Amino acid sequence: MSLSARTLEPSAASAEFRMDPTLPIAEDRAAADAAVGRFREIAALRGAQAGLEALRTDLLSAPAAAWVACARQLAAQGAAEIAVALLRTAPATLAAQPALRVALGEALWQAGAAGEAEATLRRVLAEDPERHPAALALARQLRNRGRLDAAVAVLEAACGPDAGLAVLLECALFMKQCQREARALALCEDALARGERDARLLALAGNLALALGRFEQARARLLEAIAQGVDFNEWQVPEALARAQRYRDPQHPDFARFEAWRGDPRLGPRARASLLFGLAKAYDDVGDYARAAALLREANALARSVSPWSRESWRAAIAARLAAPAPRVTASVASGCAPVFVVGLPRTGTTLVAELLGRHPHVRNRGELPVLGYVANRLRQSGREEDPAVLREAAELYLAHLRQDDAPARWYVDKDPLNFRYLDSVAALFPQARVVYCRRNRRDTALSIWSQMFGNPEYGFAGDFADIAAVAADCERLMAHWRRTLPLAIHVLDYEHLAAQPQATLDALGAFIGLPPFDLLAAPAPEGAAIASASLWQARQPVHQGSIGRWRHYAPYLPELAAAFPD
Incomplete structure (x- = not known):
């Protein structure tokens, strides 16, 4: 089972405007349905090659849109290699059209030929750097390989002064x-x-x-x-x-x-x-x-x-993690870097800790990467969590998205709070990793969660104190389990200690990770550093104690808060 990045897309739960510019030309979907259906029938009786020949015959007098539509349908149905073969047999007058060449680049990517896919799309862009569909297709492929700077550069070239508003919006949202x-x-x-x-x-x-x-x-x-x-x-x-x-x-x-x-x-x-x-x-x-x-x-x-949320589904998932055996095989990847996972409930200081660590010259803060959960779930679905080759492939896929293609570093921070669910996978993939478990007063945490609008459906528990209490209890239970059973370095960081004694707390954190001494409090944030979480204001302020005990302001008006989190 491959853990290929071909299906890896960033989670983007946002109400922002989006478009779907993936279709560079109008497609005749009805004709494509009929042609692909005929291909399936013939292939089932006489083999894929006979089906392909019949499909090509059906399309000989068809416009480019029909070829593109058929190829995309085939790729979507798991027959990317057939889609590639089909497009390569298109008549010369059609094969030279940019739309077919873009479709070929997409099909090659889905067939696993990443290098050839990139070369095909770059040839289209060499003729016209502002050809938006080719640029977007290439940018998606580069992003899915962790080459984010390269992906953005392709779109910057596609957004010249004559680019339309729709192209600008799509490219900026992608960036x-x-x-x-x-x-x-x-x-x-x-x-x-x-x-x-x-x-x-x-x-x-x-x-x-x-x-x-x-x-x-x-x-x-x-x-x-x-x-x-x-x-x-x-x-x-x-x-x-x-x-x-x-x-x-x-x-x-x-x-x-x-x-x-x-x-x-x-x-x-x-x-x-x-x-x-x-x-x-x-x-x-x-x-x-x-x-x-x-x-x-x-x-x-x-x-x-x-944004409905199921407490039963959540608890079943946590129970499965508690019942799973500890990893017995670990990946062996010479990465030259160490991941640092900052986990815990949201609003426990995870953003602040990651932002402070990101000020160190040897650290890159990657924010909330949407990758670990994908990799961990694919590993479990594969049933080959003890296969060294599969573990290496999974580790390399994650590392590609962690390292990306900017200036290299020794340590990389992934601060998705809910990654505490996947620490057994972390132990299998990255035994050298460091985990920072952020905690905070439970009532302050619950109130802060309840006060935020979360776009990601995984945070559907945020709107109900009883659900927040269930997630908090399971987080504590699972973290206690990991600390007992995993050969993984886990450091507990209490928000209140950070606020009261920031220098001592950060010194201890740096020593745990192995960072060279550096004054994180005095250093500025890296240029261009963004914070996409609800802590975008707080994490940029000097470390302070103003949020400690905030729940007391609301106690007279929210009796359910104290009921859900009794002292």
Whole structure:
């Protein structure tokens, strides 16, 4: 069983505008259905080669769109090699068309010929670097091999001054998914400087500036997007606007804006929930906790309605991890680097810890990589978790996405909090890894989780204190199990200790990881570093104790919090 990256795509749970530009020409899907169906019938009776010959005969007088549609259908049905063979037998007049050459590059990738796929697409782009479908197809392949800088460079070349708005938006969103927010923002700002004023482009620029910590720029772009009539159902602009600053005065004009938007009947449940989370944050800033609590209660009810979560499914998955035997075979990969996994419940300081570690010159902070869970689940599905060759393949796939293609480092941080579910796979793949388990006062943690809008459905538990309590208990239970059973270095870091004694706590953390001495508190964040989590503001402030005991402000208004987390 292959753990190929061909199906690996980043998880992107966001309400942002998206398009599907994968079809460079109109396809005759009905004709393709019939032709591929005939191929299947003949192949079942006389073999794949006979089916291919019949398919080619059926398509000889067909336009390029039919060839592309058939090839894509075949690849989607697991017959990528047949799709490649089909496209290679197209008549010369069709085979020379860029659309067929792009389809060939896609089919080669799906057939496992990554090098030839890249070369095919680069030949198309050598003739026209701004050919968007070829650029996007190549960028996706490069991203899935961990070559994110190369992927972004391809799209930058495709976004010249004549690129349309749809192309700019698609490319900038792709760059954002690649965690290249600074380059995505530069693309947006170039278009804005040329006079483009589309509301979606402004909203995207505002969100990118927010992730980069450029709060004044973010606020300006978000307000302009609102003025241009941005659709709140596609872009969660009000919540982003609320997170672009700390409010000091309840008379700030944003409060009136938020209240007015609440009355908009066009808002769907997700957009309304996002707006309410933003307004609650603003009231929390000014100390009106009663109003914030009421808004959060309403927001979480809406969030649960659009993102259902099963406590039973969660507990079954945790029980399976507890029952699984400890790994008996480990991968042997000469990586030259050590992964550092920062895990725990969300809102326990994982973003802050990763951001501080990322200031070290020998560390790269990769944020929340969507890779470990994919690799771990594919390993389990394969039934070959003790096959050294499969383990090496899995480790190399993960490492490609960890190292990427920027300046190399000795240590890499992956701070997806829920990776605590996969530490047995970490032990099998990377026995040299370091794990930082972040903890925080349970009531503060639960309140902070409950106060956030999470786009990722894996965080569907966030809207209910009882569900948060179940996940918290299972996190503690599973981490205790891993610490007993895994030959893995695990360091426990309490948020309260970090806030009270930051230097001593970070010194101990650095010693655990093996970092050369370095003053993380005094060092600036790496240039262009983005924070995509809800901690985008807090993680950029000096380490402080202001959030400790925050739950007490809400105790009179949220009795269910204390009930779910009794002392």
